[in-house]
Amino acid sequence: MTAKDASEVGLMQEANDALGDSTELRRRLDEQGYIFLRQIMAKDKLLSLRQEMTEVLMEAGFLVAGTDPIDGIARIDAQCTEGDPEYADVYHRVYSLEAFHQAGHWPEVLAVMEQVVGGPVLPHPQKIARLWFPQYTEHTTPMHQDFVHFQGSFSTYTFWAPVGDCPLELGGLAVLPGSHKIGKVREHHFSLGAGGLAVDESELTGRWLSANYEAGDALIFPSLTVHQALPNYTEDRLRISLDNRYQAQGEPIAQHMLDPHLIGVTGFNWAACYAGWQSESLQYYWQDLDLDVVPQSSQWGDQGFTEALSLARDGDERALYQLRRIARRDPESERGQQALQLLHEVNV
Ligand SMILES: O=C(O)CCC(=O)C(=O)O
């Protein structure tokens, strides 16, 4: 379950030659479990989004004061990640940027995603950004399939794009080609890192692939493809990326994908998100569509939590860390109470 080193990964094949040919793009997705596209968005659009995001991050104290925000130079002592209240607070300020949501609907992105899904496309309301600190590698996104998190349909596609150049050492996404062919959701187990669930490395074969990404590049894959982030080994750079989701309009979508990301206990909602927006055109855009909304299953999240409890009982440091995080974030909740009780029992 350890994160891959950049030296262990190969480079992804580019699929730009198939752009405009939906059948061929879909054939490659079927065959490889991913497509990697160079420069499908204009670099300056990504850089102006980066400017807006990093200004918020500077003001919020994630970046070193006195540096140029666009350089994304992280304050190491501000390290935090998904699941931490400090992260959610800053994240939702970034999340409220209108430009961040617009990026998921740029015409060039929708044009590609229509070819990928083979018809009218639904961009998920739940957009996602990742703000990944350097020197924090135990919190790297572990190997997983997205279905356990996003659910709905196996034909939901992740569109992952760095907001700024992302060389291997900054920790971009890596995929395991062909890993979707199993055609089902694999066993996932407790892990640190985004999502908190990982596939066991011993279940996997093949060579991991990634890229020295540039702003404007995108990686697209369906929800059964196993992927992970590479560790951010830079000395001081924050990795900033988008991972938005798309599906054909008729496919089922899980209820929680209609909510903002990481709402947890923060009380953040769409009204708060939209408060400073100039335009209404993307506000609640999905409410006029005839969607097949299905309930979220808690099965994987519950299993991960149960595993964390039992690992923590045996003294596993990562599980203890996770339980402390849950107890601190959400002490009144059922999981918070269980975490507190376990921490009390093992006396740490
Ligand atoms: O960017 C990351 O670290 C995680 C991204 C991911 O797993 C996804 O987009 O599905």
Ligand SMILES: [Fe+2]
């Ligand atoms: Fe993922």
